[in-house]
Amino acid sequence: MTNLAKGGTMEKRIVFVESIKVKVPEDYNHKERLKEFNQKYRQEFSFYDDLITDKNQRKVSYELKPEEECIAKLYTIKHSISSEDLISFLEKQKNVIFPASHGLTVLYENERKRLPQGLIVSFDRKENLWVHPGGSHGVAVLKNQGSSSEFFLGFFEDPWNVNTSVIGFYKNN
Numbered sequence: 001m002t003n004l005a006k007g008g009t010m011e012k013r014i015v016f017v018e019s020i021k022v023k024v025p026e027d028y029n030h031k032e033r034l035k036e037f038n039q040k041y042r043q044e045f046s047f048y049d050d051l052i053t054d055k056n057q058r059k060v061s062y063e064l065k066p067e068e069e070c071i072a073k074l075y076t077i078k079h080s081i082s083s084e085d086l087i088s089f090l091e092k093q094k095n096v097i098f099p100a101s102h103g104l105t106v107l108y109e110n111e112r113k114r115l116p117q118g119l120i121v122s123f124d125r126k127e128n129l130w131v132h133p134g135g136s137h138g139v140a141v142l143k144n145q146g147s148s149s150e151f152f153l154g155f156f157e158d159p160w161n162v163n164t165s166v167i168g169f170y171k172n173n
Helices: 003-007 030-044 083-091 100-114
Strands: 014-023 045-048 069-077 118-122 138-144 149-155 165-171
Touching: 014 100, 014 165, 030 045, 030 100, 069 100, 083 165, 100 118, 100 138, 100 165
Parallel strands: 045 149, 118 165
Antiparallel strands: 014 069, 069 165, 118 138, 138 149
């Protein structure tokens, strides 16, 4: 039984906040994106997870392309919810894509001053996530706290709590 079945309808568990138009940088290179992001922005984070690498994150459901425009929709979790239920919710949306940590880096680069405070999660399907030696699957998380932000991998297997923001990426057709 999923958390959704225990906690009511999706409309009570996750609420749309806003849409942000995002443009992928002209010099975007998927194969080296995380290394380049690390080199350019690591000093802006009080913690930056060394497990967020191109090697660990090489398999994604959707590879962004240079100069591609997409829409990032922000949702807020109102009641604890599982990753499976969040993926199911996002998959029901028209034109959804899953660029995982790569999408979160592009969103940060484009709109970091506009992002909400607290945890911001960018998903991919479980089978594409990096697997920790202990068996947990890593999900890209930005903890936005202004001058002491963090970028790390959360666990797909853990529930997501109230006031966590979820990013859904969508093709801009």
